[in-house]
Each structure stands twice: as C-alpha cells, then as structure tokens.
Amino acid sequence: MPKPNLTWKPLKTDVLIVGGGTAGCFAAAALGKTPGLSVLIAEKANIERSGCLAAGVNALNAYITPGHTPDFYVDYCTRDADGIARRDLLTSMAGRLNAVTKTLEDWGLVILKDADGHYVTRGPRNIKINGENIKPLLARAATENANVKVLNHVNITDLMIRDGRVVGAYGFSVNEPVAYAISARAVFVATGGAAGLYRPNNPGFSRHKMWYPPFNTGAGYAMGIRAGAEMTTFEMRFIALRLKDTIAPTGTIAQGVGAAQVxxxxxxxxxxxxxxxxxxxxxxxxxxxxxxxxxxxxxQGIGEDAEKDLYKAYLNMAPSQTLRWLESGRGPDTENVEIEGTEPYIVGGHTASGYWIDDGRRTTLPGLYAGGDVAGGAPQKYVTGALAEGEIAAETILEDLAHLDFAGEDETARPDYAAYLSRPAGLIDTEQLEEAMQKVMDEYAGGISRGYQYSGAELDIAARRIADLAKLSESLSASDMDDLLRIYELTDRLTVCPVLIAHLKARKETRWHSFAENADYPEKDPAYACYINSVTRDGKTAIIKRKLR
Structure with a gap:
C-alpha cells in the first residue's frame, strides 16, 4: 500500500485550546460567551468521550462540604504534599469548587441528594454523583456557542513560536494525511498528564489496564519542554493505590463502606x-x-446491601471489577479485596507536577496558558479543580487578548512529519522502543519491580539509556497517520522521561515515600523545602530551585 502524501492546512483562531478534556471544555464554554471571539479546540480523540472522564466518575473529590471552608481544602492539599504546593494556586482554585459544581448540575449532572435535598457527601471533601454522562455534558456545553469550533482526531505536537512568544501550534490528523499550522493569539494547553512511562502492572494484551488513561502520553508537557517552558515538581510522581489486577479505585470501598487496610x-x-x-x-x-x-x-462481612451498592458503584466507573466479582462468585462481602500500587505517573491533577504558572494560569512562555492535569503546583485538583483552572485561564486570556495580536507563522519551523512517512521501515518499531523505555524506567528510575526506589547511580543509567532510545526513535517509519500518531506518543514520553529523571536526581531527600523514594537519601531534608523546577534547552535540562510561596 502506498504511503499517504501529507498536505499542510493553515488555520487561524483567536484562542486555541489544546485538549478537549475537563479543563479544556470548561474553558471553551467560558470563552464562548464572548461574541466575536473565535475559539478552536484541538483534540486527539473526540471531546464527547475523551480524557480522564471518558468512562464517567461516581464522585466529585474536591468540594467544600458543609462546615468547611476553602482554606480547609487548601490546608489538606498542602499537608498531603508535605508543603510542596502553591497556596496561591490552591486558594484561587478552592474558592471556585462549589460554583463550578453548581454549573455542572445546571448542565444536567445528577448529584445525589438526601431526603432534605442536601448533597450526599463521601467524606469531608467529596460528594456522590451519577457521572456516567459527565463528559458528554461538558462537550455539549463547550460547543453550544457558534464561535467555538472543534477539530476532533487532531494530534497537536509542537508549539508555534515567534520572537519568544507562543503564537499557535502544529499538529496532524490521525485519520487523514493532513497537517495543521494553527495561528492563534493565545494558546491554552489542557492536555492530560503522562501515563506509559513505566512498565505497567499488567503485561501483554492487558497492559492498557492502568489507573491513568493510556492515551495520555504527556504531549502537553513535551511540547512545553521542547519550547523551553519552565516545569515544576516532576519528581512528585503519582502512584495510585488500586484494587489488584483490575486497577479499580480503592476510595469507593475505603470511604464508602469504611474498609480498613489490613x-x-x-x-x-x-x-x-x-x-x-x-x-x-x-x-x-x-x-x-x-x-x-x-x-x-x-x-468481608459488610453485608449484602453494601455489596450490591459496590457492584453498582463500580459498574459506573470500573465495570471490570464488578464483572470479576460476579464471574468468580466471590463478592466483597465474602472475600476481602486485595490492593496494590500502580506504576508511576506524572499528573498535575493529583500531585504538583506540570507547568510552572502564575495565579492567572500563565506559563513562563508569553501567550501560553495551562490548566488541569498539565498544570503544576496545585495537587488534588481532581475534576472540579480542573474545571476551576479552565475558568481562571479563560478569564486571564480574555484580559490578555487586548495585548495579543496574530504574529504570523515561520513556515520553516514546521515539524517534519513527512520524514516519518517517507522513509522505509527499519528493524525497530515503535512498540519495541516503548517496551524498552518502560523497562529502563521500571528498573533504573523507581518502578514497580524496584518497590519504587531509585539511586543516583541508577538514575544516571536511566538517563543514558533513555537518550539512546530517543536517538533510535528518530529513525522510525510510519506507513499511515495512525503509525505517525504512535511515533509521536512515544516521542512525547521520551521527552518527558529525561526531565523526570533530572527532577528525581535533584531532590536529594525522601519527602514522599514511594512517590519519590530516594535510596541515597532516605530521610526528609529541610534544605529541600523548596520547588524543584527545570528548563530544557537544546536537549539539556537545567534544574532551578525556587522558594516556597
């Protein structure tokens, strides 16, 4: 079969939103209220069912419940991160949690209520919902205004830079041989974090059974890293405690029926x-x-009614767990539920990893904004925190647009997608390199097989071998646009890995057991009560230590 001939298509929009997930859709809904403002969402999948909310959720884990204040939530997040969190970002986020929840309810989200009409809580910071349709609701709200357009199935790979300012982005269709050069006055990156850096719990055909969406490859981080944006706290990895094999959430059991870890x-x-x-x-x-x-x-012994409630809850978000119980004939009332840790992820919605941003969600690159999982500094944002950051970024962009004009494109800076499509197939394919990358990260950068521990010497080996794999990836060949997508997903991961390794090595302490378990420095050190940031230029990552704020 002949390879496709790639054609370039220029587009122009006032605001480009990269990623049609939680933060991206909410930002689009907010921006779309401004008449005459053109907004374009570029989404690798389809915004109806993309991102972390694709399959739905059964709770909103960030909500200010009765008797509590936003400061209560900020204190919780800061304490859970052992002080390495931006209180300014958390405060601006927490103050909006309940308002964005009310907006979701107005859009049609079903929030469970008691006999008195109050939201049903699940702990001091959570409320229960029927959230199977939460993503379609967000997608509908994002596109209800005619000035918001969507490019589904378009993978954005690189930022368009002119005179040190972000003036758009480049990407390609995953279905057709079309590449896009999108000029914009402002760009909001709202992609997911990075899964698939490490060897996962389940091998082979089941390797997609992981906590975080396997399609979130760190693309938003990677395009910022390549452009020289400042990143923060990648060393605060997130490793989820999950039900064994199915990797289903534990909180539904731990909080729902009060089950202890035994x-x-x-x-x-x-x-x-x-x-x-x-x-x-x-x-x-x-x-x-x-x-x-x-x-x-x-x-064991929770009772038949509680067991049925768990069956229903997991059908709403992790049906494989309910199916496992039913197929085995041993439900949670009969048998305790085994738990395990996942492989490490980089995700700013749970920990503080991501772009270094100001309170308006501006990155260090003029014209570029970040929110949701890709934005650093504000851990435990979850769904509603990502919505809040999308809204904050939208408001900031509207303020800044008065000073942001179209700058035009330098066509010589376009990524060379055609190179992958034109070269013949080699001896190594994308899947082999991805497995090699995951093996390196697992064995030398604190993966599951090492109990999440790492040493400086191991990290040095990891850095060298990841660099070798990145070099090999430059010779990969694509027979179609789907192949090209897989190559760029690997490239994004291989861009994130060395930054993560540099951050792990730079924090010479163990502040978060398992998340960053440094075998050379097993104790916490007050000297590292700071942010570990980095900027990458010409393939070299420079570490920056910033004071807490």
Whole structure:
C-alpha cells in the first residue's frame, strides 16, 4: 500500500485550546460567551468521550462540604504534599469548587441528594454523583456557542513560536494525511498528564489496564519542554493505590463502606505509616516487602446491601471489577479485596507536577496558558479543580487578548512529519522502543519491580539509556497517520522521561515515600523545602530551585 502524501492546512483562531478534556471544555464554554471571539479546540480523540472522564466518575473529590471552608481544602492539599504546593494556586482554585459544581448540575449532572435535598457527601471533601454522562455534558456545553469550533482526531505536537512568544501550534490528523499550522493569539494547553512511562502492572494484551488513561502520553508537557517552558515538581510522581489486577479505585470501598487496610496476618497497618496519599501506598509496599502480604481492604462481612451498592458503584466507573466479582462468585462481602500500587505517573491533577504558572494560569512562555492535569503546583485538583483552572485561564486570556495580536507563522519551523512517512521501515518499531523505555524506567528510575526506589547511580543509567532510545526513535517509519500518531506518543514520553529523571536526581531527600523514594537519601531534608523546577534547552535540562510561596 502506498504511503499517504501529507498536505499542510493553515488555520487561524483567536484562542486555541489544546485538549478537549475537563479543563479544556470548561474553558471553551467560558470563552464562548464572548461574541466575536473565535475559539478552536484541538483534540486527539473526540471531546464527547475523551480524557480522564471518558468512562464517567461516581464522585466529585474536591468540594467544600458543609462546615468547611476553602482554606480547609487548601490546608489538606498542602499537608498531603508535605508543603510542596502553591497556596496561591490552591486558594484561587478552592474558592471556585462549589460554583463550578453548581454549573455542572445546571448542565444536567445528577448529584445525589438526601431526603432534605442536601448533597450526599463521601467524606469531608467529596460528594456522590451519577457521572456516567459527565463528559458528554461538558462537550455539549463547550460547543453550544457558534464561535467555538472543534477539530476532533487532531494530534497537536509542537508549539508555534515567534520572537519568544507562543503564537499557535502544529499538529496532524490521525485519520487523514493532513497537517495543521494553527495561528492563534493565545494558546491554552489542557492536555492530560503522562501515563506509559513505566512498565505497567499488567503485561501483554492487558497492559492498557492502568489507573491513568493510556492515551495520555504527556504531549502537553513535551511540547512545553521542547519550547523551553519552565516545569515544576516532576519528581512528585503519582502512584495510585488500586484494587489488584483490575486497577479499580480503592476510595469507593475505603470511604464508602469504611474498609480498613489490613495485611496478610489480619492486622490493620495504616496508622503505623501515616494517612497521606503517599503514606497509604508506602504502607502497602512496606508490608508486602516485609512478607506480611497480601494487603487487602477488609470488606468481608459488610453485608449484602453494601455489596450490591459496590457492584453498582463500580459498574459506573470500573465495570471490570464488578464483572470479576460476579464471574468468580466471590463478592466483597465474602472475600476481602486485595490492593496494590500502580506504576508511576506524572499528573498535575493529583500531585504538583506540570507547568510552572502564575495565579492567572500563565506559563513562563508569553501567550501560553495551562490548566488541569498539565498544570503544576496545585495537587488534588481532581475534576472540579480542573474545571476551576479552565475558568481562571479563560478569564486571564480574555484580559490578555487586548495585548495579543496574530504574529504570523515561520513556515520553516514546521515539524517534519513527512520524514516519518517517507522513509522505509527499519528493524525497530515503535512498540519495541516503548517496551524498552518502560523497562529502563521500571528498573533504573523507581518502578514497580524496584518497590519504587531509585539511586543516583541508577538514575544516571536511566538517563543514558533513555537518550539512546530517543536517538533510535528518530529513525522510525510510519506507513499511515495512525503509525505517525504512535511515533509521536512515544516521542512525547521520551521527552518527558529525561526531565523526570533530572527532577528525581535533584531532590536529594525522601519527602514522599514511594512517590519519590530516594535510596541515597532516605530521610526528609529541610534544605529541600523548596520547588524543584527545570528548563530544557537544546536537549539539556537545567534544574532551578525556587522558594516556597
């Protein structure tokens, strides 16, 4: 079959939104209210069912419940991150959590209510919802204004730079041999974080069964890294504590029925390690390492009604877990539920990894804004926090547009997509390089097989081998646009990996057990009560230490 001939198509819009997920859709809905303002969403998949909310959720994990204040939430996030969090970003986010929730309800989201009409809470910061349709609701709200257009199935790879300012972006259709040069006055990056850097829990055909969407490849980070944007706190990896094999959420059981974490000898262990997100994971890892596994959530005897509630809850967000219970004939009332940690991810919606931004969600590159999972500094933002950041970014963009004009494109700076389509197939393919990358990261940069620990010497090996793989990736060949997409997904990951390695090496302490378990420096060091930031230029990552704010 002959390879496609690529053609370039120039587009022009006032605001380009890269990523049609949670933050991107909410920003589009806010920007679309301004008459005469053209807004374009570029989405690799389809905004109806893309991103972390594609399959729905059963709770909103960031909400100011009765009797609490936004400061209560800010304190929780800061404490869980052991101080490495931006209180300014958290404060501006937390103050909007309930308002964006009300907007979702007005758009049609079903929020569970008690007999008195109050939201049903799930802990001090969460409320229960029927959220299977949350993403279609967001997509509909994003596009209800005629001045908002969507480019579905278009993968954005690089930012368009002119005189040090971001003036658009480049990408290509994943279905047709068309590349896009999109000029914009402002660009809002709202892509997901980075999954697939490390070897996952499940091998082979089941490797997609992971906590974070496997299609989130760190593209938003990668385009910023390549353009010289400042990044922050990549070393605060996120490793989810999940139900074994299905990688379904644990919170629905832990909070829903109050199930304790118990080791193989039947002893609760959580109190011995601590109650932060990383400590709950670390306790499980440590108990298994000490030979006291398997660790479980103690659900045995919860009762038939509670068991049925769990069946329904998991059907709404992780149906494989309910199917597993039903197929085995052993539900959570009969048998405790085993738990394990996932591979590490880089995701600013749960930890503080991502772009270094100001309170208006401006990045360090003029004309570029970031929010949601790709924005750093504000951990535990979850769904509603991402919505809030999308709204904040939209308001900032509207303020800044008075000083932002179209700058035009330098066509010589276009990515050479055609090179991959024109060269013959080589001896190495994309999947082989991806597996090699995941093996390197797993064994030398603190993956599952190493109990999430790493040393400086191991990180040096990881950096060298990732650099070798990046060089090999330049010779890959694409037979069609889908092949080209897979190559760029690998390229994005290989761009993120060395930055992550540099951050892990730069924080010479262990502040978050398991998330950043430095075997050379196993204790916390007050000297590292700071932000570890970085800027990458010409392939070299320079570390910047910034004071807490």
């Amino acid at each position: 080791n193989g000898k039947g002893a609760p262990y959580e109190a011995a390690y601590g109650h932060t997100t990383s400590e709950r994971l670390y306790g499980t890892v440590s108990e298994n390492r000490a030979g006291r596994g398997p660790c479980v959530l103690a659900t």
